[in-house]
Amino acid sequence: MIKKGLTLAVAVLLMVSSSFAQKGKTVTFTGTVKFPDTEKKYPIYLGKYVGEGFKRAFVAIDSTTLDAKNSFSFKVPADKPDFYQVRVYYFDRIDFWANKDNIHVNVRGIDTAKMKIKNPPYIYMENTSAENDVINDVNLVSYLNYQSMIAVGQEQYKAGLSKDTLWINHAKGGFDRINVDRDIRTKYLINKYKDQPSVLYALNGLSWKRDGELLMSTLDNLIKKYPWLTQAKAKKKEILDNMAQTAKIANGQKAPDFSFPDVNGKKWGPKDFKGKYLIIDFWASWCGPCRQEIPHLKEVYKKYKDKGLEILAVSVDAKEDAWKKAMSEERMTWPQINAKESKPVMASYLFSGIPYLVVVDKEGNIIEKNVRGESLDKALEKIFGK
Structure with missing residues (x-):
């Protein structure tokens, strides 16, 4: 993931370098890194989020390295005030409003802990006015x-x-x-x-x-x-x-349609299950709660399959190999498809986190959304009885 992101960011840097070089009002963003990347594996980027909805993505507009004092600096465009983000080694991310504040931060840098856990630090921006105080707070x-x-x-x-x-x-x-x-x-x-x-x-x-x-x-x-x-x-x-x-997508409305391929290239979507009750399971190989739900789905499938229930598993894995490996490990017996470009379908169903399960009736109408475990059982009991 880091390598892919680095390649994308470098490409973007090449595309936008000419426009960034134009003169205009700027503010300064400086930082000091406590534990520098001595192997120079990771970049320090200045960028911003562009696009709307599911097309919104981070775009790098400049990069830099540390000086002899483990410090870095960016000149940030401020002709039109906007939000920017500095990314230090992918570990520390600092959002700020570029208008009049010359900001300084102190960041940890490389994680030196023997046991690394996901616990993002609080990074305080110095020299701020109310415009960036709100972000600090x-x-x-x-x-x-x-x-x-x-x-x-x-x-x-x-x-x-x-x-x-x-x-x-x-x-x-x-x-x-x-x-x-x-x-x-x-x-x-x-x-x-x-x-x-x-x-x-x-x-x-x-x-x-x-x-x-x-x-x-x-x-x-x-x-x-x-x-x-x-x-x-x-x-x-x-x-x-x-x-x-x-x-x-309110309950009772048609489930938004989509179509993605299985391992053999055959495309599946909600329309292919008309006449059956359907659980659409949005999941991914890297999602622990998603995989924890699979044994429960197997029980549900065994209990209700003969009564007209089907399941369509929609993986949002960007890496096809990871998806295939997880399928082999989980041994699910219902149709499996891979939505590599998942943002459009996630936007149509208005969810950002997984697992996300949707129950659909025989006509393709939504019965319940965002159910799993006990809430899924209750939704199915309303349909099939206990």
């Missing part, structure tokens, strides 16, 4: 939420070992409690920084289904205050488009 809320998630997971494990039902039941609500706390803090920051164009960064922490009124009022305020802020207009359009797509 939002990132702190996200960081603390992540640490709380780890603590809740540990508590749930220990509670289970104790067999103390009161403790177990209390621990079960841990994730809900910390998520409520995160939402309260995020909304506080949005109200605090509502007149800053960079408050758009905080809006990413809200759900339009749950927080639509706050989202829309904040965006309308930004659009009125900053007529040039195309990012706010694009965000509003994205929300409105999602609202329209949500209506299209």
Whole structure:
């Protein structure tokens, strides 16, 4: 993955270097790396996200190396204020708003721990005005939420070992409690920084289904205050488009069709299962929870197959070999297809995380979405009975 990303980024650098070289207003982003990449395997990039919806992707516009003091520096275009991101060795990623702040960060760099775990650090941006204070504050809320998630997971494990039902039941609500706390803090920051164009960064922490009124009022305020802020207009359009797509995939509506090949090249999609009840299972070889669900799907398939149930497994693996290896290991007996270019189908069903299971009726209409385990069992019991 790193090698592929590096090749893409280098290609993009070649394409955009001429436009980047044009003179104009700039700000400076500097950083100091505590543990440098002495083998020079990994790059330090400046870039930004471009495109909308499922086409949105990170594009590098400049790269650099460390000087003798383990420091680096970028001149960042600021003629038109926008969000940028600095990536240090793929490990540390810092988002910022380029307009007037000359920012400095101190980052760890190469992970020197003997046991490496996925626990992104909190990186504080120095020399910031309110425009980047909002990003600092939002990132702190996200960081603390992540640490709380780890603590809740540990508590749930220990509670289970104790067999103390009161403790177990209390621990079960841990994730809900910390998520409520995160939402309260995020909304506080949005109200605090509502007149800053960079408050758009905080809006990413809200759900339009749950927080639509706050989202829309904040965006309308930004659009009125900053007529040039195309990012706010694009965000509003994205929300409105999602609202329209949500209506299209509401329970009772037709499941969006798609078609992807199996290992033999034969293409399958929801339309191929008309007259059968269907579970569409979006998964990937690298997704632990997806593979943990497969034994349960085998039980479901055995129980309901003769009653008219089929399953279509849609892998979102980008690497075909990984998909084939996982299929061989899991030994699933229902149709398996690989959606290498998965973003369009994920956008049509409006999900970003997997596993994501959809139950479809004999006419191709959606019965339930985002079900697994016990919730899948309940959905199927409504159809077939216990």
